[in-house]
Amino acid sequence: MFDLLIANGQVVTPTQVLAADVAIEGERIAGVFQPGTPLEARRTIDARGRYVVPGGIDAHVHFDMEFMGKSKHTFESGTIAAAFGGTTTVIDFTLDLSLQGLPPLEQFERRRRQAEGRAVVDFGFHSVISDGSDETLGQLEQLVAAGVPSFKMFTVYREAGLYVNDATLYSVMRRLREVGGIPVVHTENADIVDSCTARLLAQGRRSPADYPESRPVVAEAECIRRVMFLAKSAGVPVYIVHIAAAEAVEAVRRARAEGQPVFGETCPHYLLLTEALYRRPDGYTFIMSPPLRTEADNAALWEGLAGGWLSTVSSDDNSIDVEDKRAGLESFTRASPGCVDVETRLPLLFSAGVRAGRISLQRMVEVAATNPARIFGLYPRKGVIAPGSDADLVLIDPERRQTLSVDSLHMQVHYSPYEGWEQVGLPVVTISRGTVLVEDGAFVGPAGHGRFLERRIDLSTLRQPF
Numbered sequence: 001m002f003d004l005l006i007a008n009g010q011v012v013t014p015t016q017v018l019a020a021d022v023a024i025e026g027e028r029i030a031g032v033f034q035p036g037t038p039l040e041a042r043r044t045i046d047a048r049g050r051y052v053v054p055g056g057i058d059a060h061v062h063f064d065m066e067f068m069g070k071s072k073h074t075f076e077s078g079t080i081a082a083a084f085g086g087t088t089t090v091i092d093f094t095l096d097l098s099l100q101g102l103p104p105l106e107q108f109e110r111r112r113r114q115a116e117g118r119a120v121v122d123f124g125f126h127s128v129i130s131d132g133s134d135e136t137l138g139q140l141e142q143l144v145a146a147g148v149p150s151f152k153m154f155t156v157y158r159e160a161g162l163y164v165n166d167a168t169l170y171s172v173m174r175r176l177r178e179v180g181g182i183p184v185v186h187t188e189n190a191d192i193v194d195s196c197t198a199r200l201l202a203q204g205r206r207s208p209a210d211y212p213e214s215r216p217v218v219a220e221a222e223c224i225r226r227v228m229f230l231a232k233s234a235g236v237p238v239y240i241v242h243i244a245a246a247e248a249v250e251a252v253r254r255a256r257a258e259g260q261p262v263f264g265e266t267c268p269h270y271l272l273l274t275e276a277l278y279r280r281p282d283g284y285t286f287i288m289s290p291p292l293r294t295e296a297d298n299a300a301l302w303e304g305l306a307g308g309w310l311s312t313v314s315s316d317d318n319s320i321d322v323e324d325k326r327a328g329l330e331s332f333t334r335a336s337p338g339c340v341d342v343e344t345r346l347p348l349l350f351s352a353g354v355r356a357g358r359i360s361l362q363r364m365v366e367v368a369a370t371n372p373a374r375i376f377g378l379y380p381r382k383g384v385i386a387p388g389s390d391a392d393l394v395l396i397d398p399e400r401r402q403t404l405s406v407d408s409l410h411m412q413v414h415y416s417p418y419e420g421w422e423q424v425g426l427p428v429v430t431i432s433r434g435t436v437l438v439e440d441g442a443f444v445g446p447a448g449h450g451r452f453l454e455r456r457i458d459l460s461t462l463r464q465p466f
């Protein structure tokens with residue numbers, strides 16, 4: 001007698017999409033069976049006409065964060081929104097400016113306590129490293145042992161005290177090779193960004209429409225090459241967050257073609273939106289770094305996903321209050337950067353990606369679940385439908401229509417980059433470790449269901465790009 005049976009669905013496994021029944025015992029998948037196999041379960045969910053995919057893994061979210069403005073999502077509301085969008089695991093950061101100055105281990109412990117008992121889906125953290133002191137380097141091993149084997153560094157944000165120079169990047173990377181961790185890098189050239197910004201401000205050009213010029217493609221393209229070079233020299237794999245520019249995609253493609261283990265992430269907003277939006281009256285709501293770019297960049301990102309040289313799609317969700325965003329009307333430097341996408345990530349990938357014929361269903365599962373699990377030390381516990389894996393499952397109704405709107409989403413902010421967009425195909429049931437979280441358009445899961453995930457990365461599995 002199983003606890004739960006997901007019957008008659010089209011199940012997406014690593015090798016095929018097949019009609020199958022998924023049986024769940026406790027928190028784990030017990031087996032994937034041919035339809036018609038006599039199985040008994042305490043509860044059966046009929047998945048006829050639906051795809052059954054592994055729960056989404058969003059490797060880049062910012063909840064409950066103080067960073068040039070406060071994110072509105074708490075760990076509770078952010079993970080509820082994630083669950084509505086078919087995401088059952090999130091990886092946040094130890095980033096919070098109120099914790100700055102504390103040793104990284106202490107920052108991690110505080111962030112973990114913030115999330116524990118509040119998050120409704122499983123969660124982990126990337127440790128943010130903002131200096132190369134002996135104390136910081138000395139704690140990397142302890143963080144890895146504590147289940148935090150990924151380390152975020154920013155090559156920009158000098159004013160916020162997050163910027164690291166090349167010496168720090170390189171010494172952290174070398175240490176990560178020894179202790180078994182992966183660098184996760186925001187790649188924009190700070191000197192170029194700062195000087196472009198200063199020039200625009202001196203010219204009195206400070207409106208949201210001027211914003212993209214403050215962070216030109218060259219800043220992204222130069223920095224990604226430099227960071228990949230440093231990672232190659234240090235002998236570590238590297239994960240590059242929120243790639244926005246075609247030139248950066250091409251740099252990743254070339255490095256991977258030479259065998260370098262570089263894993264590139266993009267986000268729904270970079271795939272689907274363009275810089276024309278900065279000229280709208282609400283252009284300030286789109287201020288994020290890097291900025292939105294052009295349709296040609298959108299196309300290159302889709303090509304990178306379909307072709308296999310971009311590895312993941314994350315949301316980079318940072319739900320900034322509209323008032324904090326509106327400060328960007330006076331000067332783009334005053335708007336808190338970030339976009340809201342944790343709930344829309346998987347639906348948009350399905351609708352604009354799979355249904356629109358840009359990527360296959362299996363590729364969607366790879367970039368939204370399997371690859372983040374493999375890169376960040378969660379595979380095969382997460383990211384795959386297989387016996388023994390956590391029963392994190394999402395049922396997608398490929399015909400379900402929805403108009404995206406702040407009224408129907410669960411975002412805690414009163415703007416959506418996709419307001420009024422028509423969606424076809426939606427997650428309709430979300431299950432985390434065998435517990436149904438979302439069903440019939442309602443959150444039905446227990447409070448605080450999410451658990452901290454102790455992640456372990458075996459660097460030998462990341463020697464080759466995938």
Ligand code: URP
Nearest residue numbers: 186288289316318337338
């Ligand atoms: O603009 C962005 N991306 N905001 C969030 C912070 C970051 O750089 O990831």
Ligand code: ZN
Nearest residue numbers: 186241242289
């Ligand atoms: Zn960033």
Ligand code: ZN
Nearest residue numbers: 060062316317
């Ligand atoms: Zn971010």
